[in-house]
Amino acid sequence: MPIPLTPRPATEADNDALWSMLRPVFRAGDTYAIDRDISREGALAYWCAPAREVWVFEADGGVVGSYYLTANAGGGGAHVCNAGFVTAQAAQGKGVARAMLDHALDRARSRGFAAMQFNFVVASNTRAVGLWRRAGFDVVGTLPGAFRHPERGAVDALVMYRRL
């Protein structure tokens, strides 16, 4: 059931909201290849790294999701972008991720990127894999056992890619 969302660029005033969304995701350690013990400062420095454009999405005045967009490489690889997404736990299953992805794809096109690549999609994160597939991403690489899932042990990570 999609909910109405208002996207806007993130500011430092969103740091508490960002951390409240990132903390449980990073602490769980089952989707992002990020140190589970990462500090608030480290998480915000990662999410809002200087080269990254960061958006937040509001519903009913509260932040329910965020994504970053950035070039995935330099030089001859600078036409391919990368993005990362996080949804507030209370807003799961309401179309937030899909709305953010659509916004990110539009932003990427408007910035002249020719493709979007996800470098490390944990294969057991079937919700994300399914969403990216439905949005036109192909699995172009499988990294065998590249992720040690806290419950499942070694699982593959996928490289997913779509032209824009």
Add this chain to the structure above:
Amino acid sequence: MPIPLTPRPATEADNDALWSMLRPVFRAGDTYAIDRDISREGALAYWCAPAREVWVFEADGGVVGSYYLTANAGGGGAHVCNAGFVTAQAAQGKGVARAMLDHALDRARSRGFAAMQFNFVVASNTRAVGLWRRAGFDVVGTLPGAFRHPERGAVDALVMYRRL
């Protein structure tokens, strides 16, 4: 024809030697997805980033090659490492890259890494692709047209991976 090589950890005193090897490679822009106009400072900051262990290899008292070794991801991905290699132009074809790779694989094992991954091997860089293949790396991903080669236009980039 392999030449005798002496590996040692890089120090700041190697910066001139590192830049003299990196400059032509980055300026050519046909193998690394790095801004071709990158500055000396930028190139050294990239090659010697804090998380990276950097080695140089000497022959006859001069530096003829360097590699870096680092974790390729954090959290559940921290058991996979990444490495990058550069050989002095005058030392090409003398087994320097292979010797550095063997050293890097040993270092990676001794540090407890379980696999090594190259995230972006330009497919037209057949020398590198052949070397990695002979050393047991598999192509586990193909990023379609992800590299804009200065002469060839769009070429694929490969993700290559081997367990240690």
